């Protein structure tokens with residue numbers, strides 16, 4: 001039985017009359033093929049990438065597993081429609097906090113249509129893409145059983161500037177205290193989520209070192225999904241902070257160049273997350289020196 005995913009944070013959501021992704025109970029994510037070149041581009045990407053011997057195993061793990069394509073009933077009620085069958089990377093998370101970060105100061109590529117380029121150009125300029133090299137496309141942060149998730153509106157997210165991005169990246173890893181100022185998050189979980197040898201920052205750096213070398217593809221308009229399980233964290237378990245790349249509808253062949261657009265955005269995201277982590281380390285040092 002296919003259902004609408006509960007934890008989708010960006011992109012086109014499924015609803016009556018609207019085509020969007022579906023999930024099943026065995027951990028698969030069904031992404032409908034878009035009715036234009038985008039659908040074919042994404043299928044071609046997964047088919048070649050998942051079996052490309054030039055992509056090391058430790059890098060493949062940053063991409064959802066690909067199980068082929070399948071005709072399933074579309075969410076918009078239009079009947080059978082081809083879908084990509086992917087690993088649902090969120091399926092084992094109980095209370096996931098998730099952030100979708102679209103990487104690159106430029107989401108368009110020269111081969112695209114004039115209209116598409118113009119639309120992307122405007123969105124890149126109005127959002128933080130041009131200024132920071134990335135923009136937050138969507139997010140949800142689990143707060144508590146009483147308050148549920150903080151999931152700001154798309155319109156609000158699109159206006160995020162550098163200060164908002166910095167604040168949100170700190171709020172993403174903070175405990176929820178309704179009485180405290182929302183503008184002063186405590187970053188209580190920054191070390192466990194962002195830090196450590198297998199935390200989100202380490203994973204982003206591993207990805208960065210591959211992007212410093214790879215000249216296979218240019219990942220336009222692709223997102224980094226960062227997530228962890230707050231439930232596990234609060235119960236003293238492993239929060240399983242993870243990084244996955246999603247959305248390959250605008251990936252083009254690289255013809256031998258480094259993907260500077262993606263690499264630059266990734267470096268900038270790493271800088272912002274390192275700063276969030278440094279805030280905590282500074283607080284810890286201050287606390288120690290006043291003891």
Ligand SMILES: O=P(O)(O)O[C@@H]1[C@@H](OP(=O)(O)O)[C@H](OP(=O)(O)O)[C@H](O)[C@H](OP(=O)(O)O)[C@H]1OP(=O)(O)O
Pocket residue numbers: 010011012038100102123137138221223247249
């Ligand atoms: O329709 P819009 O304006 O919401 O744009 C979609 C984007 O939303 P945004 O406003 O940038 O957050 C949307 O971005 P997110 O996935 O939400 O980051 C996609 O870029 C989508 O294009 P595609 O499915 O990747 O080919 C975009 O869809 P297209 O309009 O390009 O089909």
Ligand SMILES: Nc1ncnc2c1ncn2[C@@H]1O[C@H](COP(=O)(O)OP(=O)(O)O)[C@@H](O)[C@H]1O
Pocket residue numbers: 007008009010011012021029031064086087088089090100138223225246247248249
């Ligand atoms: N493999 C996946 N597993 C779980 N959730 C996913 C997966 N791929 C995408 N998502 C969710 O769907 C959202 C939109 O995905 P995306 O591929 O960007 O779609 P679109 O092409 O509509 O923009 C992401 O922000 C994320 O919340």
